[in-house]
Amino acid sequence: MxxxxxxxxxxxxxxxxxxxxxxxxxxxxxxxxxDAWLADxxxxxxxxxxxxxAAIAMGMARMLSPRELWLxxxxxxxxxxxxxxxxxxxxxxxxxxxxxxxxxxxxxxEDWNDAAITQVxxxxxxxxxxxxVAHRPAPEIPRPSGNGGYRRPARNRLDLAxxxxxxxxxxxxxxxxxxxxxxxxxxxxxxxxxxxVDDLERAARAEALWVSSAGWVLAAGNEGTLESGWVSGGxxxxxxxxxxxxxxxxxxxxxxxxxxxxxxxxxxxALDRTGFTHRGLVLYARAL
Numbered sequence: 001m002x003x004x005x006x007x008x009x010x011x012x013x014x015x016x017x018x019x020x021x022x023x024x025x026x027x028x029x030x031x032x033x034x035d036a037w038l039a040d041x042x043x044x045x046x047x048x049x050x051x052x053x054a055a056i057a058m059g060m061a062r063m064l065s066p067r068e069l070w071l072x073x074x075x076x077x078x079x080x081x082x083x084x085x086x087x088x089x090x091x092x093x094x095x096x097x098x099x100x101x102x103x104x105x106x107x108x109x110e111d112w113n114d115a116a117i118t119q120v121x122x123x124x125x126x127x128x129x130x131x132x133v134a135h136r137p138a139p140e141i142p143r144p145s146g147n148g149g150y151r152r153p154a155r156n157r158l159d160l161a162x163x164x165x166x167x168x169x170x171x172x173x174x175x176x177x178x179x180x181x182x183x184x185x186x187x188x189x190x191x192x193x194x195x196x197v198d199d200l201e202r203a204a205r206a207e208a209l210w211v212s213s214a215g216w217v218l219a220a221g222n223e224g225t226l227e228s229g230w231v232s233g234g235x236x237x238x239x240x241x242x243x244x245x246x247x248x249x250x251x252x253x254x255x256x257x258x259x260x261x262x263x264x265x266x267x268x269x270a271l272d273r274t275g276f277t278h279r280g281l282v283l284y285a286r287a288l
Contacts, residue, residue: 003056003085005092008038008045012055016047019056019077030058030073037073044096048076048085057085061093061105064193069097069288071107072190074116087123098288105288106192111280120284128285129183130263134271134278137256138226138249156212156237158219158244165209166200169216173232181262185283186218187229192283195230210248214240221254228259238270246274 017031037045037060048057057076064070071093076085094105106128109116161169173179173195186195200218203209208220215233219226226249233241242259249257261267263280271278 001050001080001083003048003050003080003083003088005046005048005088008034008047008055008058010035010038012047012058015055016058016075020075023075028075030075033073044093046089046092048080048089050080056080057089059086059089059093061097062191063097063100063102064188064191066101067103068193069094069102069105070191070193071105074107086119090120090123094286094288102288104285106283106285108190108192108281108283111282117282123286125284125286127282129181129185129283131187131260131281131283132263132267132271132278133258133260133281134276135225135256135258136246136274136276138246138254156214156240156244158210158212158217158241158248160207161204161209161211161216163201163204165211165216166197166204169200169209169211169232170195170197173216173230176232176234177264178231178233178262178267181264187260189227189229212241212244214238214244217241217245219245219248219259221249221252224254225249225256225258226252226254228257231259231261235266235270238267239273242270242274242276 013031013034016034020028020030037043040062043060043062045060046058047055050056057080058073059071060073062070071090074086074089097105107120109120184194185192186199200209203218208218210217210219214237215231217228218230219228226245228245231241246257
């Protein structure tokens with residue numbers, strides 16, 4: 001059976017919602033994000049359609065910066081898999097990004113997803129780093145046996161950082177093991193791109209850059225979760241920074257903390273010590 005590619009339209013959402021309903025054990029997020037992706041001026045949403053012009057696959061790309069393309073949400077109807085559709089969509093999206101100045105494309109895959117890993121490696125994507133996504137409920141950090149059952153606050157409380165902290169934070173992180181392992185990339189939601197000093201300055205103005213004597217953190221609340229995709233600190237400071245993040249979530253009446261960090265042994269140890277659960281991610285990249 002033949003397929004063709006075209007830009008997505010609003011009427012494709014119902015078909016996509018139908019064949020993605022069981023993507024994961026909990027369902028899928030693509031139908032809920034579909035309308036926002038269609039309206040994204042920096043994005044391209046593509047579908048593959050059958051002979052009746054019904055959507056049987058999709059993929060989304062966004063320009064995260066003038067030179068960086070992010071690929072996500074590749075989905076193919078179970079009856080149409082192993083026909084090269086995902087590769088065709090990737091090629092279409094990368095051509096679009098290249099025409100807008102992108103010199104690199106990236107995507108992320110959970111490390112258990114062997115089928116997706118095989119597909120992206122077949123088209124020339126190469127691993128560009130291993131990451132962890134970690135989370136825990138804010139109220140349930142293990143409490144010490146003493147202190148009347150109350151959890152002691154972190155020794156290094158996080159406070160809002162002024163814009164003047166952006167340059168020292170960037171310099172400290174860039175030369176640290178975390179910065180080198182991240183290859184200069186910052187996580188924003190479920191996308192990764194190169195971090196700049198301007199990013200940290202904007203975050204400070206938006207009250208999303210935090211500082212303590214242990215280091216710096218980017219963190220902001222989103223639908224009940226304190227999300228962080230960038231931490232600057234070393235092995236001796238990370239426990240305190242993680243505890244301080246959880247304290248911050250509690251202070252702001254948020255339910256959870258979620259963060260993404262490079263998968264280093266000492267990061268894993270710190271996450272385990274501070275009560276986070278975590279799973280692995282593989283970041284892929286390709287020069288365009």
